[in-house]
Amino acid sequence: MTPFSYQRPERIDQAIALHGPDSRYIAGGTNLLDLMKENVLQPGQLIDINGLPLREIEQTAEGGLRIGALVSNADLAWHPQIEQRYPLLSKAILAGASPQLRNMASTGGNLLQRTRCYYFYDTATPCNKREPGSGCSARDGRNRIHAILGASEHCVAVHPSDMCVALAALDARVHVEGPHGKRRLELVDFHRLPGDQPQQDNVLVEGELITAIELPVEGFASHCAYLKVRDRASYAFALVSVAAALEMDGDVIRRARIALGGVAHKPWRIEEAEDQLSGKRAEAGCFAAAAERLLQGAQPLADNAFKIDLVHRAIVRALTEAAGGTV
Amino acid sequence: MSEHSSAAGQTCTISLELNGERRELQVQPWTTLLDLLRDQLGLTGTKKGCDHGQCGACTVLLDGRRINSCLTLAVMHDGASLTTIEGLASAEALHPLQAAFVKHDAFQCGYCTPGQICSAAGLAAENRASSRDEIREHMSGNLCRCGAYPNILAAIEDALPALRGQEGAQ
Numbered sequence: 001m002t003p004f005s006y007q008r009p010e011r012i013d014q015a016i017a018l019h020g021p022d023s024r025y026i027a028g029g030t031n032l033l034d035l036m037k038e039n040v041l042q043p044g045q046l047i048d049i050n051g052l053p054l055r056e057i058e059q060t061a062e063g064g065l066r067i068g069a070l071v072s073n074a075d076l077a078w079h080p081q082i083e084q085r086y087p088l089l090s091k092a093i094l095a096g097a098s099p100q101l102r103n104m105a106s107t108g109g110n111l112l113q114r115t116r117c118y119y120f121y122d123t124a125t126p127c128n129k130r131e132p133g134s135g136c137s138a139r140d141g142r143n144r145i146h147a148i149l150g151a152s153e154h155c156v157a158v159h160p161s162d163m164c165v166a167l168a169a170l171d172a173r174v175h176v177e178g179p180h181g182k183r184r185l186e187l188v189d190f191h192r193l194p195g196d197q198p199q200q201d202n203v204l205v206e207g208e209l210i211t212a213i214e215l216p217v218e219g220f221a222s223h224c225a226y227l228k229v230r231d232r233a234s235y236a237f238a239l240v241s242v243a244a245a246l247e248m249d250g251d252v253i254r255r256a257r258i259a260l261g262g263v264a265h266k267p268w269r270i271e272e273a274e275d276q277l278s279g280k281r282a283e284a285g286c287f288a289a290a291a292e293r294l295l296q297g298a299q300p301l302a303d304n305a306f307k308i309d310l311v312h313r314a315i316v317r318a319l320t321e322a323a324g325g326t327v
Numbered sequence: 328m329s330e331h332s333s334a335a336g337q338t339c340t341i342s343l344e345l346n347g348e349r350r351e352l353q354v355q356p357w358t359t360l361l362d363l364l365r366d367q368l369g370l371t372g373t374k375k376g377c378d379h380g381q382c383g384a385c386t387v388l389l390d391g392r393r394i395n396s397c398l399t400l401a402v403m404h405d406g407a408s409l410t411t412i413e414g415l416a417s418a419e420a421l422h423p424l425q426a427a428f429v430k431h432d433a434f435q436c437g438y439c440t441p442g443q444i445c446s447a448a449g450l451a452a453e454n455r456a457s458s459r460d461e462i463r464e465h466m467s468g469n470l471c472r473c474g475a476y477p478n479i480l481a482a483i484e485d486a487l488p489a490l491r492g493q494e495g496a497q
Contacts, residue, residue: 006339006356006402030398033359034379046356048403074392078455098468099453100446101380103392104399234467 001036008048012177012211018047019179019207025049027070027106030097031113039123040114040130054108054211057081063217066175069108069210073163074099076107086215087326088224088245092166095228098235108210111164111174111190114201115157115265116237118142128154129198136198144303145239148311149295150264155198156301159191159266160237166226168259168267169243171216178208187213191266201265220245220257225321227314228261238262240311244318246282251323253277253286258294258319263311270294282323284316291315341405345370346414354401361385361396364411372412372441376470383469386442386449387411393449395468412441415448424448427486428479435473443469447483451490459484 009015015025022044026032035041054068057079065081076082077093097105119125119137126135138146138156146156164187172187191202204210223246230236241261247254256277260268273293280286291312298308321327338353345368354363361378364370364387373396376384380398387396388410415422421429424444434440446469450456456465462483463476471479 001357003355003357005337006400008403026400026403029400029403030380030395033398033400037378046400050403074453098380098383099449099465100383100386100393100395100468101398103389103449104394234464 001033002039002042004043005045006048007045008051010051012052012054012209015047015049015052016177016179016207016209018045019209020045021206023047023207025209027109028072028104029109030101030105031109035114035121038121040121049209060214065215067107067213067215069106069212071107073097073102073105073107073110077102085221086166086170086219087221088219088226088243089163089166089170089215091224091226092162092228092241092243095226095238095241096162107163107213110161111187111210111213112202112204113160116160117146117157120157129157129194129201132197132199139301142303143301145237145262146301146304147264148298148300148304148307149260149268150193150266151299152194152196152198154196155194155265157194157198157265158262159201159264161267162226162228162238162241162261164191165241165259165261165267166243167213167215168269169224169245169257170219171257173214173216174210175212175214176204176208177211178205180205182211184214188267188269194265198265218247220247220322222326223248223322224326225318227318227321229310229314240307240314242311242314242318243267244315244322246277246319246322248282248323251282253280253282253323256290256319258290258315260294260311260315263298263307268294270296277319282319284320287316287319288312290319339402341402343401343404343406344408346410352401356400356402358401359397360387360389360399360401360404360409363401364396370411370413373445374438374441376439376442381470382439382442383446384439384442386445386469388445388449391449391452393446410445410448412445415444422448423486423489424451424482427482431478431482431485432475433478433482434471434475439469439471439473443471443479447486448490450483451487454491457487462487 024043054070125137174185228241243259245257256274273290374384376382380395385397
């Protein structure tokens with residue numbers, strides 16, 4: 001690792017004031033330190049935010065939950081309120097990483113983790129995300145794990161988080177604080193598509209800090225499923241994943257939420273696909289039609305055409321499981 | 328601002344309760360917890376496998392919870408309590424997991440063993456895994472390249488009731 005200076009502020013405003021162009025906030029550190037060891041990132045200053053008061057899980061005025069950015073992934077997944085009211089989130093978190101990493105990784109950091117595209121990690125190869133303008137090695141290279149939706153000629157990387165896929169389906173919001181004050185974003189608007197600026201994973205501006213994630217009242221607790229398909233049974237990133245959440249009236253769907261992981265630069269949601277399920281009897285035909293709509297415009301690369309069939313089947317299966325009741 | 332802030336190149340003083348003993352330590356900001364243990368303190372029981380959080384050989388218990396010591400900076404843990412493989416046994420007896428690993432021959436080369444045992448101790452404290460499938464899933468952060476998994480699983484399964492008893496007695 002390249003030497004850096006280290007600060008541990010105790011207040012949010014101190015942390016933000018310390019932040020400059022060469023700074024990084026560090027919370028769990030599980031992804032940042034890995035990237036620093038690989039020389040993908042070489043910050044001159046680390047601002048350790050673990051002293052900030054961002055570890056609470058509290059009820060919001062409207063009856064949802066506000067999760068402090070420093071709550072660990074393990075504590076979040078096993079929090080009684082999350083297990084009971086938002087089991088989709090719990091399942092998605094527990095589908096990711098390992099117990100050791102979940103004990104370290106923070107809620108805010110999970111949103112900010114970087115892609116696991118091999119070329120992003122390999123400093124010997126061009127990568128527009130790591131070094132803007134250098135080119136994309138994945139587009140015509142090995143691209144089995146890469147995007148089939150929303151990619152650009154500059155970048156075909158996917159966002160690696162499981163947690164964010166569930167948060168997208170649950171209509172979560174992200175609270176941030178920065179040099180220009182506080183703002184609240186919809187999680188689905190937090191991450192961005194690569195376009196011609198793949199170096200920007202999300203819409204945060206310099207110095208902005210995630211302070212909390214907010215969950216609305218509705219947690220789809222009785223009809224949800226998180227289905228993750230990967231190369232080994234545990235401890236691997238998703239090839240594709242599906243967060244499915246339904247509000248049911250008998251066997252008729254009242255509301256549906258579907259988010260996909262492993263297919264794009266951000267969790268993938270198409271509201272039309274969800275709306276067309278409203279009022280329908282839960283059965284494979286309408287689930288397949290929703291899958292078709294979600295996959296509209298999919299453009300596979302040389303090695304990842306299999307993802308189209310795989311995610312189509314995964315959507316139908318996840319919706320079928322959700323309709324049958326949360327397991 | 329805490330006193331542990333440092334300019335580039337400067338060292339910081341931290342206090343750790345290491346295997347039950349309070350230690351004042353000088354660390355550089357970029358020293359990982361793993362490198363502190365092995366290189367600075369000579370506690371080489373904790374192993375460096377991949378150094379990227381993928382193999383689990385560096386697993387230690389930080390405030391009773393299992394973590395990868397390779398993916399965290401020592402300077403971030405001022406005031407913490409740390410247990411490594413060297414701190415698990417008492418003066419008289421092996422830790423129940425150590426005894427179970429010996430009984431079940433749960434290793435070949437032994438390199439992953441300290442991490443496996445610390446991870447299993449963390450698993451026992453979490454109390455989220457009982458069945459063989461659950462233990463397998465909750466040990467997925469620890470790789471064994473010799474493939475001693477069947478015996479590792481048997482050892483953990485065997486030791487878990489005794490560990491739960493210990494917890495209850497405390």
